[in-house]
Amino acid sequence: MSIPSSPAFAALHSLSNLPRSPLGMTPTPLSLLARVTALCGGPQIWIKRDDCTGLATGGNKTRKLEFLLGQARAMGCDTLISQGALQSNHARQVAAAGAVAGMKVHLVLSDAVPDRSANYAKVGNIQLCRLLGAQVQCIVGDANADEVCAALAQQLRRDGSRPYVIPMGGSNGMGALGYAAAFAELAQQMQQLNAPLDAVVLASGSGGTQAGLMLGGWLQGWQGRIHGVSVGPTKEVLSARVNYALVDACELLGLPADAAASVELITEMGFKGPHYGVPDAATFKALELAAREEGILLDPVYSAKGFAGLLQACATGGALHGLSNVVFLHTGGVAAMSAYPEAGEVL
Ligand SMILES: Cc1ncc(COP(=O)(O)O)c(C=O)c1O
Known part of the structure; x- marks a missing residue:
């Protein structure tokens, strides 16, 4: 992390002055996934528990x-x-x-x-x-x-x-600002753990969470990667959604629309399954692995698709394998589990 530039400093000030209604229990917990880390044999893999924000079962x-x-x-x-x-x-x-x-x-x-x-x-x-x-x-x-x-x-x-x-x-600019602020929380937690943050992996759908994290990283002068795993949209659609929320959020903070354009927009398309809301074998495998290795419940629509992307990216040959510390953002979603009874059956 470097010292924020003066436009970023002014934008952080604007962010802290916007009206905000407290709804969540934050900071959310952050912990090491020791068994998944050992299985992948690459970076230390951490989990940021935004499934535990507390509002009616929580979530991003x-x-x-x-x-x-x-x-x-x-x-x-x-x-x-x-x-x-x-x-x-x-x-x-x-x-x-x-x-x-x-x-x-x-x-x-x-x-x-x-x-x-x-x-x-x-x-x-x-x-x-x-x-x-x-x-x-x-x-x-x-x-x-x-x-x-x-x-x-x-x-x-x-x-x-x-x-x-x-x-x-x-997922407009105003919503994305929630994750610009969340990035600062995560960066501080990683700093306290003496584990420099290299990348964040998350399930991405309407794009606002990813956009907010990208902006949050830029505001902190961070150089790492926000790795969005599509839960259904095509590359073009997801990129357009992230860009829209990013530009809108920049404008709300008084930044030029292209202020954060230097941040690489990373979208992984390999784990979206056949359709939004429809899991495939990789989704179920990730769901099972998180549950049985770490006692973590994911959901078949979003977080398990994101976790499948994380596993591949951190394994040998994956895009994040050579890094030191990767965080999986658990965005919630388990409240949908009863609509997917096959999640317990196909394993
Ligand atoms: C559980 C869960 N994870 C991830 C996402 C994706 O977040 P975003 O829509 O900001 O891309 C959603 C969106 O509804 C969600 O419900």
Whole structure:
């Protein structure tokens, strides 16, 4: 880590002054995965437990929502609207954030995952969204969820509410700032452990978490790699999503749009499986390995795909094998497990 440049210093100041609604239990734990480290025979592999943020089973959306909810409250909004798939962890966290803030929550959930049983629309995250008091509207997979949310917002405004619309995954600049701040937390923990951070590996979908970490690293003058493992989107789509959130976040901090353009955008496409929300053999293998070697529960939609990417990257011949310290960001997702009963059966 080097001393931040003066634009970065000013941006860090802006970041600390933005309205933020505390939702999570942070700093989240960081620990060594000793057995997985030995299995891969490369860098020391650490796990950053953002599955333990505490908000209705936790996950990466908590940190994004601290900034998004902060802005919603500063704008005087009384209702949250957001979208996701039927088993969206993001939607569950929005529902919980709304409950904490005493706001109404409307969720537009799309049936975007093929070949699932009828139970898929009843258990796991969607059940928890309803339990948390959100109004849930299900739409077909190819419907335009942005348009449905915009129409809903218009209707609610006509009815006298003040809605705040959160995009898919909370992945605009404001949401990404949650992970710009998280990077500083992680860097400090690694420094205290005397383990210089070389790379972070994570499951990447709507791209905001990856964008935030990239910006956070740039703000700290860090030179390492943020290794995003796609959970479904193509390289083009994921790169565009990360870039959008990165540019938007830079602008919110008063930085030029291309301030962090020097940070390499790394997207791994080898572990996304046949479709978003559909695991494959590598997903299940990673799920089993984390559970049986380390007692860590991952999920079949996001974190196990990310972990599969981590295992390959850290093994002999992998892109991160020669490094010293690699962190896997556990982004949560286990609340969806009951919608994937095959996770216990195929092993
Ligand atoms: C458990 C989990 N991990 C990873 C991600 C991916 O994060 P992002 O959408 O910021 O790329 C998500 C997004 O919903 C998630 O729910």
